[in-house]
Amino acid sequence: MRIAMLGTRGVPAAYGGFETAVEEIGSRLAARGHEVTVYGDRTHPHVTEHLGMRVVHLPAVPVKQLETLSRSGFAALRTLAGARPDAAFVFNAANAPYVSLLRARGIPVAVHVDGLEWRRAKWGGAGRAYYRWAEAHAVRTADALIADAPGIAEYYALEFGAQTELIRYGAPVLQRCSTAPLTALGLEPEGFHVAVARFEPENHVLEIVEGYRASDARLPLAVVGSAPYSADYTRAVHAAAAGDDRIRLLGGVWDQALLDALYAHAYTYLHGHSVGGTNPSLLRAMGAGTATIAFDVGFNREVLADDAWCFADAAQLATALHEAEADEPLVIARGLRARERAARVFRWDDVAEEYERLAQGLAAGASIHARSRSARRTVQNAR
Known part of the structure; x- marks a missing residue:
């Protein structure tokens, strides 16, 4: 399959959890014979291939409120302009505005919704309102939603009545480590x-x-x-x-x-x-x-x-x-x-296997979109 991974700073992983997940999952999917393209920033401009993954570098607006969203917008446009992927994984619910664009081209999309970003104090009122809107928009537009913890899966079930794929992160296990x-x-x-x-x-x-x-x-x-x-x-x-x-x-x-x-x-x-x-x-x-x-x-x-x-x-x-x-x-x-x-x-091999299974299902036409496209927050959680 052709698989696109966007919404992060990309690989090689040098920043946070999403980037590590993309590197660990994407490299294993590539090793299984899939054509994996990772869209990210310009931290490593000379790296065009990493652990079997094709790496595409994109610009971003260096402002807290716009950096992720602008980079992901360029990534979505590049995805639309290239060979159509069989499945796309979009990381971070903040990137939900681009899901409809990808699906309009016939690209099935799974959104890794992350944590409850709108609860972070660094976002002002507008930022929190945007993240809450983006959560709802991801539910209504995606073919699948990925939750990395039972609490996140429960949140989306209670807030929207939405079905999620519970796929955890992996843990690097260290038996010996130099002092x-x-x-x-x-x-x-x-x-x-x-x-x-x-x-x-x-x-x-x-x-x-x-x-x-x-x-x-x-x-x-x-x-x-x-x-x-x-x-x-x-x-x-x-x-x-x-x-x-x-x-x-x-x-x-x-x-x-x-x-x-x-x-x-x-x-x-x-x-x-x-x-x-x-x-x-x-x-x-x-x-x-x-x-x-x-x-x-x-x-x-x-x-x-x-x-x-x-x-x-x-x-x-x-x-x-x-x-x-x-x-x-x-x-x-x-x-x-x-x-x-x-x-x-928390095994990365298991995580990659679940992503492969999900990608195969998406490529075959599996989708929650018909059930979730009219989803709204429950009345008691509307605020």
Whole structure:
């Protein structure tokens, strides 16, 4: 089959969960003999083929509100201009306006709807209204909807009565990982806590730093992340960390060997994400065999099978850190169970097989469009 993948920054993966998913899924589909084209940005302009996938680079408007939408618009136009794909996977419900264009050319489209983006504080009233509209438009125009977590599938069922394909992310499982990259940071294996997240309110980086600072933790905290569009929030995080030598703000880390070492050799991983579905950062920590202290929402509890410490505010995080540092055997046991669950439940081979099955169904004419094209939010959830 010809398969198009659009709506992300593309491959090689160097940014977030969607890009990693495209790389992992697309490369496996290519290995199975499919012709996979990935549309993305101009980060790697000289890469035209990657792991068997054809790579197409596109411009974008470098403004928070328009970057994804503009890049995806160019990707849709390029898709329309080329050989017609047998199936297209569009990542991010924000790109829903282009689904009708693709379907008008006879291209069946599945939309990976992601998390509840409209709940993010970085979007103002217009941005949140747009994301809610885009969710509804994706339901009414797509041939299939992909949810990466049971909570997302339940949301679309309750909000719109819409059927989704539940296809999880995969987790990279690390059995052995060098400690050498930690040396330059002055970190000891199993001798630090780590948090990895973009600096956004919904990822609770500020609460993590405040809770850690208020705690009696012996082990230092390494914080990986940045915020391209949130200067005020970044300043608040830095202010909260100022004067506490235990807190190391590392900024964005793009060296995969260093990231792997941070995940694999941390004493615990602090996970503050609250509005996504199955989060890739959490899966990386699980696959690395690291125990987690997670923000207390259903998405995180489900992924972790409730085998973790949870917190809802800075004070609860301080308590969780105290409990974790006081019980090393439990930390080790939870880390081992997390890795076993990651290897058993979150397998990229299984994910790619589900995408292939869905693409085959779409190419054969399977579609929810007839049932969902008139869908509306239920009255109690209309606001």
